[in-house]
Amino acid sequence: MTIASEVKQCVASLKGVEAGLSSLALRTQDDESKRILHETMMVVNEVMKDVHKRVGELEREEPQYKGF
Template identity: 80%
Template sequence: MTIASDVKKCAASLKGLEAGLSNLALRTQDDESKRILHETMMKVSEVTKDIQERVGELEREEPQYRGF
């Protein structure tokens, strides 16, 4: 497995985590839990964005990684 495919797999996992946190935040009744879940989802979203940018860098630096 290449570095690019590992990074892309990580990005996909983070997106799934983000969706799961969002779902939990919507379903919970406790306001404090809702707030914490939303804040955590926003932090994961920032990390996901950074990883996606890194994927773009990898693809620009190493054209053979495009589409993996």
């Protein structure tokens, strides 16, 4: 596996966690838990965006592994 694909995998995992947190926040009845889950979701989203940017850079460096 190349670095680019590993980073891509990480982005995908982060996206999955973000969606999971979001759905959990919606389903949870307790307001405090809801708030914390939502905050965590926002943080994960920021991290995901940053790493996603890096994917673009890597693809420029290793064009043979371009995908998605």
